[in-house]
Amino acid sequence: MLLLDGSDHARAEQLAQCIIEGFQPPVRIGQYECYVSPSIGVAISDGRHSASDLLKQVDLALYAAKDAGRNCTVFYNEALSDAAAGRRALEQALRRALDRDEFVLHYQAQVNAQGEPEVMEALLRWNSPERGLVPPGEFIPVLEESGMIIEATRWVVREACRQACRWHAMGHPLRIAINLSPLDFRQADLAGSLLAILAEEGASPDMLELEITESALLEADEHVQQTLGRLKAAGLPLLLDDFGTGYASLTYLQRFRFDGIKIDREFVSGLPDSEQSVALVRGILTMASHLGLHVVAEGVENERQAAFLRLNGCPSLQGFHYARPQPAAQCRLQLNGRPVNLQLPLDG
Secondary structure, eight states: OOOOTTOOHHHHHHHHHHHHHHTOSOEEETTEEEOOOOEEEEOOOOSSSOHHHHHHHHHHHHHHHHHTTSSEEEEOOHHHHHHHHHHHHHHHHHHHHHHHTOEEEEEEEEEOTTSOEEEEEEEEEEEETTTEEEOHHHHHHHHHHHTTHHHHHHHHHHHHHHHHHHHHHTTOOOEEEEEEOGGGGGSTTHHHHHHHHHHHHTOOGGGEEEEEOGGGGTTOOHHHHHHHHHHHHTTOOEEEEEETSSSOHHHHHHHSOOSEEEEOHHHHTTTTTOHHHHHHHHHHHHHHHHHTOEEEEOOOOSHHHHHHHHHTTOOEEOSTTTOOOEEGGGGHHHHTTOOSOSOOOOOO
16 A cells, blocks of 8 residues: 555554454355454655665565564564564575584473383474574574475484484384474475385384474365375374364364374463363363373473373373483483483583
């Protein structure tokens, strides 16, 4: 939308607010009511920038509005350009990291009621030569938004296969859990790609399990259903991650043949004092038992939480109470029969 000469910041803000308010009522499409959450970016010309520059500025403001949670207006400022430049630099560094093999895997144990590790969740870490271990919250969103997450996932699967084979050769028959990004499902043949890597590395499908969030299933078309069906038919266990945090968890359990669920840390954190958390977790465990689903509770940080979950029949527990994510070499204490709630040091 182009405002004519004489329009100022206040006028632009007023018009943007009118647009947002205009989208508040639902839009009826057939029998459905759809809600629209507009994001508005604004750039005001000072007479010194070209039309091309203004379009770039308003685009930066628009993306900032989307990142802010939608239903809002963001005006362009120089900080947005600085942030965009920093983001481009980070994206370039990540492309180099993929080429130079700077990524590593850390593993966090999922233990049974006796505290014995049964599954190790593989978590991607970036060991930057300049910055050391970079927090995953800084680089994984960039991998996803740039599309590099697809290549990163292939690397994770290959490295996890190799590590699983090493552990099996040492007498530790562990599975490794791998998180799939929603973008991974946009590949034409995700299942074929993953199964080819397993074959190349000599790993059997039951050495891995795949964790899938609801966000990956929001566009669960026939392609996604076929992909999940093929992976499950090949023998790869499928778990619905962050169970209960979305709007359609039960629908997905009915629609897809998941082998298990992971109770989100949001529910575990309130145990055992929050009556609401207690009721929700007990309900999830009862439902899962009736459906024959394995359950992993994540975010277990103290013995009171662990004791409640064990008492109520939760078969697998994961969290800092047992172990922090750490390199494979540091997992030996857990795998050689030592207690797993030693609070081992976190690398990076």
